[in-house]
Amino acid sequence: MPYQQITLEILAAFKAIVGDANVIANHDxxxxxxxxxxxxxxxxxxxxxxxxxxxxxxxxxKLCNINSIPVTPRGAGTGLSGGALPIMGGLVxxxxxxxxxxxIDEANLQATVEPGVVTETFMNAVAEKGLLYPVDPAxxxxxxxxxxxSHGSGGPRVxxxxxxxxxxxxLEVVLPNGEIIWTGAxxxxxxxxxxxxxxxxxxxxxxxxxxxxVTKLIPAPxxxxxxxxxxxxxxxxxxxxxxxxxxxIIPSALEFMERRGVEWVIEHDGINFTLxxxxxxxxxxxxxxxxxxxxxxxxxxxxxxxxxYNCKDVLFADTAAQKDELWKLRRIMGVSVKSNxxxxxxxxxxxxxxxxxxxxxxxxxxxxxxFESVCYGHAGDGNLHVNIIKGEMSDADWHHKLKDGIRxxxxxxxxxxxxxxxxxxxxxxxxxxxxxxxSELHLNLMRGIKAVFDPNGIMNPxxxx
Amino acid sequence: MPYQQITLEILAAFKAIVGDANVIANHDxxxxxxxxxxxxxxxxxxxxxxxxxxxxxxxxxKLCNINSIPVTPRGAGTGLSGGALPIMGGLVxxxxxxxxxxxIDEANLQATVEPGVVTETFMNAVAEKGLLYPVDPAxxxxxxxxxxxSHGSGGPRVxxxxxxxxxxxxLEVVLPNGEIIWTGAxxxxxxxxxxxxxxxxxxxxxxxxxxxxVTKLIPAPxxxxxxxxxxxxxxxxxxxxxxxxxxxIIPSALEFMERRGVEWVIEHDGINFTLxxxxxxxxxxxxxxxxxxxxxxxxxxxxxxxxxYNCKDVLFADTAAQKDELWKLRRIMGVSVKSNxxxxxxxxxxxxxxxxxxxxxxxxxxxxxxFESVCYGHAGDGNLHVNIIKGEMSDADWHHKLKDGIRxxxxxxxxxxxxxxxxxxxxxxxxxxxxxxxSELHLNLMRGIKAVFDPNGIMNPxxxx
Numbered sequence: 001m002p003y004q005q006i007t008l009e010i011l012a013a014f015k016a017i018v019g020d021a022n023v024i025a026n027h028d029x030x031x032x033x034x035x036x037x038x039x040x041x042x043x044x045x046x047x048x049x050x051x052x053x054x055x056x057x058x059x060x061x062k063l064c065n066i067n068s069i070p071v072t073p074r075g076a077g078t079g080l081s082g083g084a085l086p087i088m089g090g091l092v093x094x095x096x097x098x099x100x101x102x103x104i105d106e107a108n109l110q111a112t113v114e115p116g117v118v119t120e121t122f123m124n125a126v127a128e129k130g131l132l133y134p135v136d137p138a139x140x141x142x143x144x145x146x147x148x149x150s151h152g153s154g155g156p157r158v159x160x161x162x163x164x165x166x167x168x169x170x171l172e173v174v175l176p177n178g179e180i181i182w183t184g185a186x187x188x189x190x191x192x193x194x195x196x197x198x199x200x201x202x203x204x205x206x207x208x209x210x211x212x213x214v215t216k217l218i219p220a221p222x223x224x225x226x227x228x229x230x231x232x233x234x235x236x237x238x239x240x241x242x243x244x245x246x247x248x249i250i251p252s253a254l255e256f257m258e259r260r261g262v263e264w265v266i267e268h269d270g271i272n273f274t275l276x277x278x279x280x281x282x283x284x285x286x287x288x289x290x291x292x293x294x295x296x297x298x299x300x301x302x303x304x305x306x307x308x309y310n311c312k313d314v315l316f317a318d319t320a321a322q323k324d325e326l327w328k329l330r331r332i333m334g335v336s337v338k339s340n341x342x343x344x345x346x347x348x349x350x351x352x353x354x355x356x357x358x359x360x361x362x363x364x365x366x367x368x369x370x371f372e373s374v375c376y377g378h379a380g381d382g383n384l385h386v387n388i389i390k391g392e393m394s395d396a397d398w399h400h401k402l403k404d405g406i407r408x409x410x411x412x413x414x415x416x417x418x419x420x421x422x423x424x425x426x427x428x429x430x431x432x433x434x435x436x437x438x439s440e441l442h443l444n445l446m447r448g449i450k451a452v453f454d455p456n457g458i459m460n461p462x463x464x465x
Numbered sequence: 466m467p468y469q470q471i472t473l474e475i476l477a478a479f480k481a482i483v484g485d486a487n488v489i490a491n492h493d494x495x496x497x498x499x500x501x502x503x504x505x506x507x508x509x510x511x512x513x514x515x516x517x518x519x520x521x522x523x524x525x526x527k528l529c530n531i532n533s534i535p536v537t538p539r540g541a542g543t544g545l546s547g548g549a550l551p552i553m554g555g556l557v558x559x560x561x562x563x564x565x566x567x568x569i570d571e572a573n574l575q576a577t578v579e580p581g582v583v584t585e586t587f588m589n590a591v592a593e594k595g596l597l598y599p600v601d602p603a604x605x606x607x608x609x610x611x612x613x614x615s616h617g618s619g620g621p622r623v624x625x626x627x628x629x630x631x632x633x634x635x636l637e638v639v640l641p642n643g644e645i646i647w648t649g650a651x652x653x654x655x656x657x658x659x660x661x662x663x664x665x666x667x668x669x670x671x672x673x674x675x676x677x678x679v680t681k682l683i684p685a686p687x688x689x690x691x692x693x694x695x696x697x698x699x700x701x702x703x704x705x706x707x708x709x710x711x712x713x714i715i716p717s718a719l720e721f722m723e724r725r726g727v728e729w730v731i732e733h734d735g736i737n738f739t740l741x742x743x744x745x746x747x748x749x750x751x752x753x754x755x756x757x758x759x760x761x762x763x764x765x766x767x768x769x770x771x772x773x774y775n776c777k778d779v780l781f782a783d784t785a786a787q788k789d790e791l792w793k794l795r796r797i798m799g800v801s802v803k804s805n806x807x808x809x810x811x812x813x814x815x816x817x818x819x820x821x822x823x824x825x826x827x828x829x830x831x832x833x834x835x836f837e838s839v840c841y842g843h844a845g846d847g848n849l850h851v852n853i854i855k856g857e858m859s860d861a862d863w864h865h866k867l868k869d870g871i872r873x874x875x876x877x878x879x880x881x882x883x884x885x886x887x888x889x890x891x892x893x894x895x896x897x898x899x900x901x902x903x904s905e906l907h908l909n910l911m912r913g914i915k916a917v918f919d920p921n922g923i924m925n926p927x928x929x930x
Contacts, residue, residue: 108817188847189843192886194915349653
């Protein structure tokens with residue numbers, strides 16, 4: 001179905017629904033909504049609206065559905081796969097005014113929150129009550145929890161506490177036809193027909209718009225320990241990862257960082273950290289809990305594994321300040337690498353014991369195609385972010401030849417039992433690689449599901465498949 | 466589309482696919498496949514086949530799809546909602562010969578297993594390697610892991626370790642058209658399009674047939690403690706449940722048992738347990754871990770909560786034998802109650818702090834409609850199994866009036882923020898109550914998804930919606 005442009009009449013209707021102040025239609029003000037954190041892509045919407053009630057979202061969608069106007073839902077715009085880019089123009093519905101924590105239910109250890117709440121704001125609010133919401137993407141200080149739901153986002157603590165799929169219990173969503181439903185129930189278990197809650201998680205705004213999120217909470221751990229281990233090679237660092245789990249430890253974070261990434265952060269962000277010669281890779285390992293002896297015991301066991309894997313040095317963070325510094329090193333790595341070079345970020349995930357083969361293969365592919373890469377990520381989950389740096393590469397190679405190299409990275413990922421994305425989503429920029437992982441039959445099942453919810457195809461068109 | 470009967474020609478084709486020895490077509494031998502553990506319902510299939518390879522399942526489904534023959538997949542037949550009942554006749558595909566543990570991957574802490582493996586057999590196999598697969602329904606000694614996946618089954622340890630949704634990483638499934646796909650990847654994270662793995666979990670054999678299951682495993686805890694607390698009323702027992710979590714404890718099991726259930730087990734199964742006067746309800750509470758001090762500390766904190774909630778007595782299990790005896794009491798309660806009376810079992814789930822209201826309401830509804838109920842279940846998850854006992858109820862009331870009482874129980878469950886089933890599924894017997902929870906629009910979304918996978922409607926027709 002061909003999409004229609006937004007007429008003055010429809011613009012007036014948008015204004016009637018959300019109020020004049022919450023409609024943006026001039027080019028300069030639309031700029032902010034023309035990009036997310038994905039490379040340097042720009043797509044302008046025709047109009048942006050900022051509703052703050054589900055009923056307003058319902059009216060907007062109903063109007064767009066009848067008039068075949070493409071709709072792109074937008075969270076904080078921190079996505080790394082182009083999910084929020086309005087590539088067909090049309091309407092962007094910004095969820096920034098859905099910013100209320102509606103309820104923290106201490107009796108049930110649940111919270112109800114609007115999708116435009118900043119993830120860290122929500123984490124801090126539950127932490128004040130001694131509770132933990134552990135899904136903490138690196139961008140937690142700026143991303144919205146609604147975006148996390150839509151992309152199946154993760155973070156360091158997922159390795160112990162589970163993915164966002166384990167914390168989202170129920171969703172209020174507005175369907176393209178303007179109907180509002182709750183996808184499930186506010187219960188820890190659910191065996192009552194197809195699980196639409198799980199279907200919406202990771203659906204990247206292609207099925208409807210999430211307007212409320214009910215999450216599970218858990219009692220917060222009270223103490224933790226953090227150590228940083230350095231290795232002579234990427235492969236030995238990665239090989240130690242699965243050995244730590246096999247020793248009976250489930251760390252609350254197990255992050256991998258390449259030397260080049262650490263250098264970049266030190267150079268550009270003035271982090272206080274001394275890099276020794278002969279070190280190529282680091283593991284940042286956190287254990288948490290409620291008992292100091294258990295933490296010590298876990299650290300000893302981890303130390304024994306690290307020694308067995310030829311770890312060169314282990315730095316224990318002695319103070320809270322030192323922990324913050326090490327975590328900062330890891331957390332800002334993505335931004336630091338990206339702010340200092342033209343880049344492309346790929347999100348790979350494999351069974352964790354395949355990590356050494358993955359990183360070895362990525363470097364070989366880089367040599368073959370002439371690109372430098374900086375890898376880091378959630379090694380405990382087998383989830384490695386690959387930042388490809390333009391560096392000396394010619395514009396022609398960057399825009400054309402590189403694609404084949406990225407394709408080879410994904411082919412390797414899939415050959416190792418992995419998939420295209422662990423937590424960033426497919427969005428716009430990984431879409432062309434989907435056939436590497438999925439047959440046409442499989443993609444048609446996804447398209448079929450999409451058509452059930454969105455028969456006119458107005459929701460975030462051109463994404464995923 | 467009207468269903469067709471199985472002709473002699475098609476029967477011969479079934480035999481050619483799986484071999485004569487794996488086809489059953491005579492009435493006496495079909496009896497075993499005419500019922501599951503759901504009440505006293507009987508539906509005979511025309512034919513049963515027992516394939517043991519995905520390709521055989523594919524050929525069977527292709528043949529049935531072309532000829533409009535209804536297909537009911539069957540695990541161990543321990544289901545409690547009638548999911549395995551071939552209510553339209555046709556073909557039952559029994560998965561009993563898919564009984565191999567294909568691989569326990571210690572490097573990745575994953576296993577690949579066929580759906581016809583008995584859950585406990587699988588749990589024991591991974592336990593031998595120091596690992597834990599924690600999804601342990603009460604029927605773990607006889608149910609199949611494939612049935613657990615299809616019904617979203619749980620068990621006591623879900624409260625700490627998470628539901629089956631958190632352990633199933635990837636599924637090999639045969640679609641009704643005979644195509645074989647893997648739903649996802651063998652990875653701990655997955656943000657690569659709609660999550661078909663999660664869609665198949667709990668889909669009750671209505672979308673296709675699962676032929677391989679890849680599960681996550683975790684390091685096993687090494688020690689545990691078990692205590693049984695007795696209360697003067699159901700409500701005080703239930704009220705203590707959420708207070709335990711609020712005290713910062715996540716028990717590895719938190720089970721509720723009504724006095725009547727315990728009496729039944731003692732009377733009929735000769736369990737060695739002394740029931741004191743004035744006790745109406747029990748909580749069975751387990752904590753596990755790797756450190757004795759942490760376990761002691763948790764027990765002390767639990768004890769303090771129990772005292773605050775007027776617990777009458779706390780029995781600590783001192784020996785492994787005593788633990789086994791207490792667990793047996795809980796585990797056989799369902800079978801014991803059911804084997805001694807005509808019954809109907811309902812599976813309710815609410816946010817856990819609503820348990821006191823739920824159980825109070827169930828008893829009031831029982832008084833109103835004249836039925837006795839025995840309640841027990843996974844209180845830590847807010848998941849209560851309600852066994853309705855025929856007792857003195859007339860046949861007429863049992864077959865007609867009771868339905869209104871059950872309806873009221875579900876209305877109450879939903880009013881309290883819960884849903885129809887936490888872990889038994891909807892199957893046949895809860896289907897009529899689905900409109901209490903879901904709008905027609907919501908049910909049509911489910912039907913639409915069904916039609917994407919199974920356009921001819923051959924897979925387990927008449928179930929869920």
